[in-house]
Structures are given as structure tokens and as C-alpha cells.
Amino acid sequence: MTVNAVLDEPEEPSGSSSARQRDAERVVGIIRESFSKIEHNAEGLSRQFYALLFAIAPDTRDMFPANMEVQRSRLLRALVHIVQMVDRPQELTPFLRQLGRDHRKFGVVTRHYESVGTALLGALRHYAGDDWTEEVERAWADAxxxxxxxxxxxxxxxxxxxxWNAEVIDHTRLDWETALIRVRPDRTIPFYTGQYVSIESPQRPRLWRYLSPANAPREDGSLDFHVRAVDGGWVSRALVGYTRLGDVWKIGSPLGNLWANPKADRDLLLVGGGTGIAPLLGVIDELSGRDTRPYVTMFFGGRKVDDLYYLNELRALAERHSWLTVVPVTEDGSAEGGEKGQLAEVVTGHGAWRDHDVLVSGSPGMIRSTVSRMLVAGTTFDQISYDSFTTD
Ligand SMILES: Cc1cc2nc3c(=O)[nH]c(=O)nc-3n(C[C@H](O)[C@H](O)[C@H](O)COP(=O)(O)OP(=O)(O)OC[C@H]3O[C@@H](n4cnc5c(N)ncnc54)[C@H](O)[C@@H]3O)c2cc1C
Ligand code: HEM
Structure with a gap:
């Protein structure tokens, strides 16, 4: 990921920083090894973690959904995932600061962190048995x-x-599974184009989900979300099917740093799959309000043309803006005038895009395959930007 512009770590002598890096790598090695021996017990671990947490800090129970099954332990999964990244502090720290701001929406205060740490270590200790040495405990506790x-x-x-409280002021179906939902917050939410927010709707109390505004910040503060109802999805199906005008959502603090160099004048390559195009639409929206802007090429991918739910609107945008080219990509070649193949394959078929900044947005699998293929094709890591610390 492009190094976050928000980083404000003080400079330090390179000797001490590399010693710290080695130490962090050692700690992560111990954590990974110890976790690999107990991860097959994920369900028990999760039950133990929440039982301990709710016993130590009963006031945290109301932060979580009434039915814990539907969440499948998002907090614990996120914790274990993130703890294993402490050897990447330059990228992790800005994200954690944003996550801490966002956690205020749950009513989390300092002592809750201690309780969560105690519950985490207690649950791990329980399942690790004799493998829980002093060294292992210290590694987890330090991280x-x-x-x-x-x-x-x-x-x-x-x-x-x-x-922020935000009232739903529009709900329009974009296709059978996808809705555009516009909300107007009670106060302006200070977000940067390309960031995402978590939302809670009255239909699904205490089930927060991330959504990306599909627009740049507006004068009236309104936000457009593109929501796709996924199979078996608790929140997305309710949002697409049952949202009513006048519903009031809660919206948490903005997260992410997808458009790391908004002021750069290099040409832009946007690669999006599914509703992952939402933050990329925000980028196009912001650029269209500028006097000068770089040339933008956007690849929009799906399995078949029906998956490209916003293609007509994108084509209309490209007709209006001479600086924008939109290329639909489908695996079965069903998009007229588009290209056939997997998104990553088609994008890299055009070369390494060496003189471009590249923004990638979509499912975790789509991001992984696109970024890794682009690196193999010769695109450099510092050209590519994506939100890598999401835990869905
Ligand atoms: C940074 C970011 C931005 C996003 N932006 C958008 C956006 O703009 N628009 C949008 O529509 N979505 C967006 N999403 C996705 C969104 O946050 C939700 O994840 C999505 O809507 C599904 O939520 P849900 O409650 O409906 O599904 P869930 O009930 O959480 O489940 C989703 C599906 O995955 C399966 N599943 C869930 N957890 C597990 C598990 N542990 N093991 C196996 N299967 C599991 C479920 O069975 C179901 O099929 C974004 C996600 C991220 C991380
Ligand atoms: C200390 C490090 C912590 C990390 C890294 C962390 C990380 C996360 C992340 C990433 C999510 C979102 C998961 C998702 O939606 O995909 C989440 C959810 C949540 N976190 Fe935290 N969290 C931490 C501490 C806490 C604390 C101290 C509390 C308070 C008890 C807390 C309460 C919650 C709740 C209520 C949710 C939503 C419900 C759920 O998803 O299970 N978290 N956490």
C-alpha cells in the first residue's frame, strides 16, 4: 500500500529502528506459530473469549448484537488478524488510529481495552494448554x-x-440486487474521497457494516451508497430490501486511505469489481469538479454483463468527460465493446501502467489477485493503492 500521508512518526536512528523491526518480526513469528496450533478450535476460542469478556466487563455486552451467532466473532477475528501485523507498524499505525476513533461509536473507553486484552489472553491460554509459555504470553501481550x-x-x-445520525433521503434500485441509498447526516462528516465508513441501520441494530460513499464530499453533506444484497447477508439484504425514506442510520468515523495521492497529476488507473467501484466513483466525482485533472482509465469487472450494475451510468460519464475512459471486463465476454477475461488478467494485458497511479477496490480476493498480478507484470508497489487492513 502506498505509505500513508498521515504518518507522522518521528525520525529515529536507523540502528534502533531496525532492531525494533527485528523484534517485531520475532514477536509475530511466535504469535503465528502459537495461533496455528489452536486455530482449528476457532469456535471454542470465540465462545471462551466472549464469556470471559462479558464476565470481566458486563457493560460491554450491550455493545454487541443480541444474537452473537450472526456476527461470527468479527471482533475476535479482527483482533487475531491485526495482532499478526505488528511487524508492519508504518502501515498499521495510521489504520489503528482511525479504528480507535471509529470504536468510539460503540462507547468503548480505556478500561475496555484492558478487559479485551485479558479476555483474549485468557481464551488463548485455555486452548494452548502446555504450549502457553511465558515467551508466548509476552509476545501476545506486547503486540x-x-x-x-x-x-x-x-x-x-x-x-x-x-x-453521526443520517436520514435516508433516497432509495433507488440500480438492479435486482443493488440499491443506491442516499443519506443526509445531521452534521457534515469530514471524510476524504475514497474513504469508507461503518453504518448501523434501524433494521439491524448493533450490526455495523462498512460502506463506501460513491461521491466526493458535497456542500449539503449527503452521501450516496451502493449496496449489494449478498447471499445470506444479514445487513445488506435488509438495506436493499427494507430501507425506508426517513430511516435514521448511525455513521461512524471515516476510515481508509485509498486515494493516497489526490494532488498528484499522474494519470490514474482505476480497477474496480462489484460495488467496489463506489469509492472510485467518488474519485471521478472529485476530479470532475477540478479545472485540470489527469487522464483516467477505469476497468470495471464482473463475471457477466449483468454484474456490471452501473455500466450505463459509467458510459454516460465517459461520454461527458473526455479525460475518462471506461472499459467493461467480463469473464464471458458479454459486455458490448468490452474485454473478455479476469479483471487482473485484462488490466495487466495492457502492460505495467508505469506512468500511472493505480487504485484497486473490490472484494478481498479481487484485490489480492489484481495487486499480485500487477506486481508480476512490473507495476511497482508504490504506484498501487488499496485498503489492505479491512477484515471482512
Ligand atoms: C472497506 C469496505 C468497504 C465496503 N463497501 C461496500 C459498499 O460500498 N457496498 C456494499 O454493498 N458493500 C460494501 N462492503 C461490504 C459490506 O461491508 C458487507 O460486508 C456486506 O454488505 C455483507 O454484509 P452482510 O451483513 O449482508 O453479510 P454477512 O451476514 O456478514 O455475511 C456475508 C456473506 O458471507 C458469509 N460469511 C460471513 N462471515 C463468514 C465467515 N466467517 N465464514 C464463512 N462465511 C461467512 C455469509 O454467509 C454471507 O454469505 C464493504 C466492505 C469493506 C471491508
Ligand atoms: C484492542 C484492539 C481492537 C481491535 C484491533 C479491534 C478491531 C475491530 C474491528 C476491525 C472490528 C470490525 C470487524 C468487522 O466489522 O469486520 C471490530 C468490531 C467491534 N469491536 Fe473492536 N477492536 C479492538 C478493541 C475493542 C474493544 C476494547 C471493544 C470494547 C469492548 C471492542 C468492541 C467491538 C465491537 C462491539 C465490535 C462490533 C461487533 C463485532 O463486530 O463483533 N473492540 N473491532
Whole structure:
């Protein structure tokens, strides 16, 4: 990921920083090895974690959904995932600060971090048995402390609202499974184009989900979301099927840093799959309001043309803006005037895009395959930007 512009770590002598890096890698090695021996027990681990947490800090119970099954342990999964990244502090720290600000919406305060740490270590210890050595415990505890510290710093540094209320003012079907939902927050949400937010709707209390505004910040503060109803999805199906005008959503603090270099004048390559195009539409929206802008090529991919739910609108945009080219990509070649193949394959078929900044947005699998193929094709890592710390 492009190094976050928000980074403000102080410079330090390279000797001490590389010693710290080696230490972090050692800690991550111990954590990964110990977790690999217990991860087959994910369900038990999760039950133990929440039982301990709710016993130590009963006031946290109301932060979580009434039915814990539907969440499949998002917090615990996220914790374990993130703890294993403490050897990448330059990328992780800005994200954790944002996550800490966002966690204010749950009513999380300092002592809750301690309770979560105790519950995490207690559950791990229970399942690790004899493998739980002093060294293993210290590795987990140190990593957790670093993470919780960064989140608390982020939380303390923000005196803005913990969340915004936003009224639904439009709900339009874009296709059978996808809806455009426009909301108007009670106060302007300070987000950068390309960021995402978590939302809670009255239909699904305490089930927060991330959505990406499909627009740049507007004068009236309104946000457009493209929501796709996924199979078996608790929240997305309710949002697409049952949202009513006048519903009031809660919206958390903005996260992410997809458009890391908005001021750069290099040409842009946008690669999006499904509703992953939403933040890319935000980028196009922002550029269309500028006097000068780079040339933009956007690849929009899906299995078949029916998956390209916003293609007509994108084509209309490309007709209006001479600086924008839109290329539909389908695996079965069913998009007229488009290209056939997997998105990553088609994009790299055009070369390494060496003189472009590249923004990639879509499902975790789509991001992984696109980024890895582009690196193989010769695109450099610092050209590519994507949100890599999402945990869905
Ligand atoms: C940064 C980011 C931005 C996003 N932006 C958008 C956006 O703009 N628009 C949009 O529509 N979506 C967006 N999403 C996805 C969105 O946040 C939700 O994940 C999505 O709507 C599904 O939520 P759900 O509650 O309907 O599904 P869930 O009930 O959470 O489940 C989703 C599906 O996955 C399966 N599943 C869930 N957890 C597991 C598990 N642990 N193991 C196996 N299967 C599992 C379920 O059975 C179901 O089929 C974004 C996600 C991220 C991370
Ligand atoms: C210390 C490090 C922590 C990390 C890294 C962390 C990370 C996360 C992440 C990434 C999510 C979103 C998961 C998703 O939706 O995909 C989440 C959800 C949540 N977190 Fe945290 N969190 C931490 C601490 C806490 C604390 C201290 C509390 C308070 C008890 C808390 C309460 C919650 C709740 C209520 C949710 C939503 C419900 C759920 O998804 O299970 N978290 N956390």
C-alpha cells in the first residue's frame, strides 16, 4: 500500500529502528506459530473469549448484537488478524488510529481495552494448554498493548462526534440486487474521497457494516451508497430490501486511505469489481469538479454483463468527460465493446501502467489477485493503492 500521508512518526536512528523491526518480526513469528496450533478450535476460542469478556466487563455486552451467532466473532477475528501485523507498524499505525476513533461509536473507553486484552489472553491460554509459555504470553501481550495503545491514541485525538445520525433521503434500485441509498447526516462528516465508513441501520441494530460513499464530499453533506444484497447477508439484504425514506442510520468515523495521492497529476488507473467501484466513483466525482485533472482509465469487472450494475451510468460519464475512459471486463465476454477475461488478467494485458497511479477496490480476493498480478507484470508497489487492513 502506498505509505500513508498521515504518518507522522518521528525520525529515529536507523540502528534502533531496525532492531525494533527485528523484534517485531520475532514477536509475530511466535504469535503465528502459537495461533496455528489452536486455530482449528476457532469456535471454542470465540465462545471462551466472549464469556470471559462479558464476565470481566458486563457493560460491554450491550455493545454487541443480541444474537452473537450472526456476527461470527468479527471482533475476535479482527483482533487475531491485526495482532499478526505488528511487524508492519508504518502501515498499521495510521489504520489503528482511525479504528480507535471509529470504536468510539460503540462507547468503548480505556478500561475496555484492558478487559479485551485479558479476555483474549485468557481464551488463548485455555486452548494452548502446555504450549502457553511465558515467551508466548509476552509476545501476545506486547503486540496487543501496541495495538490497543495506537487505537486509544486515535480515540483521544478526536474531539468530534463519536457517530453521526443520517436520514435516508433516497432509495433507488440500480438492479435486482443493488440499491443506491442516499443519506443526509445531521452534521457534515469530514471524510476524504475514497474513504469508507461503518453504518448501523434501524433494521439491524448493533450490526455495523462498512460502506463506501460513491461521491466526493458535497456542500449539503449527503452521501450516496451502493449496496449489494449478498447471499445470506444479514445487513445488506435488509438495506436493499427494507430501507425506508426517513430511516435514521448511525455513521461512524471515516476510515481508509485509498486515494493516497489526490494532488498528484499522474494519470490514474482505476480497477474496480462489484460495488467496489463506489469509492472510485467518488474519485471521478472529485476530479470532475477540478479545472485540470489527469487522464483516467477505469476497468470495471464482473463475471457477466449483468454484474456490471452501473455500466450505463459509467458510459454516460465517459461520454461527458473526455479525460475518462471506461472499459467493461467480463469473464464471458458479454459486455458490448468490452474485454473478455479476469479483471487482473485484462488490466495487466495492457502492460505495467508505469506512468500511472493505480487504485484497486473490490472484494478481498479481487484485490489480492489484481495487486499480485500487477506486481508480476512490473507495476511497482508504490504506484498501487488499496485498503489492505479491512477484515471482512
Ligand atoms: C472497506 C469496505 C468497504 C465496503 N463497501 C461496500 C459498499 O460500498 N457496498 C456494499 O454493498 N458493500 C460494501 N462492503 C461490504 C459490506 O461491508 C458487507 O460486508 C456486506 O454488505 C455483507 O454484509 P452482510 O451483513 O449482508 O453479510 P454477512 O451476514 O456478514 O455475511 C456475508 C456473506 O458471507 C458469509 N460469511 C460471513 N462471515 C463468514 C465467515 N466467517 N465464514 C464463512 N462465511 C461467512 C455469509 O454467509 C454471507 O454469505 C464493504 C466492505 C469493506 C471491508
Ligand atoms: C484492542 C484492539 C481492537 C481491535 C484491533 C479491534 C478491531 C475491530 C474491528 C476491525 C472490528 C470490525 C470487524 C468487522 O466489522 O469486520 C471490530 C468490531 C467491534 N469491536 Fe473492536 N477492536 C479492538 C478493541 C475493542 C474493544 C476494547 C471493544 C470494547 C469492548 C471492542 C468492541 C467491538 C465491537 C462491539 C465490535 C462490533 C461487533 C463485532 O463486530 O463483533 N473492540 N473491532
Amino acid at each position: 496487543f498493548a501496541i495495538i490497543a495503545g495506537a487505537m486509544q491514541e486515535g480515540s483521544a485525538s478526536d474531539d468530534g462526534p463519536a457517530w
